[in-house]
Amino acid sequence: MAEYDVQGLSNMLWAAATLGYKDEAFLATAMQELTSRLDRMSSQNLSNALWAFASLGYVGSSLLGSWAEAVQRKLDLFEPQGLSNTAWAFAKLNYHKPQLFEAIANASVSKLGSFTAQGLSNIAWAYATAGVYHPALMQQLAHQVGYFETPGKYGV
Secondary structure, eight states: OSOOHHHHHHHHHHHHHHHHHHHHHHHHHHHHHHTTTTGGGGGGHHHHHHHHHHTOOOOOOHHHHHHHHHHHHHGGOOHHHHHHHHHHHHHHHHOHHHHHHHHHHHHHTTTTGGGGGGHHHHHHHHHHHOOOOOHHHHHHHHHHHHTSTTTTOOOO
């Protein structure tokens, strides 16, 4: 896999996950190869690869710390979908480090207005699953779904 660039590897992983193709040897090799090139991965490459690993249930737990550090270094470059998919992926992979989720939340709060309904759902699920409470994120999530704007609408 060394002959592929990080975009090509990320795209292959995305395709494998979309097709439900779970080959342990392929995933282990891709994880190892991409981990050695984390500094060259864009925010979208990181998000897509993490989404693929999580979708396929592949946990390279000994390497996830390196991925979390790479994500944190590049959080200001993430688009809303990348933020929600990355939080979802780490939660699904049982990587629930509060420092990581705090950083993702801080990067997400000001961008929540640009999240899709699916993105809002994914990020809410991720924080509930990880057991991380971030007051500003939760307040903005509630605002985005209209909870406080329409009293009584949801039986509250």
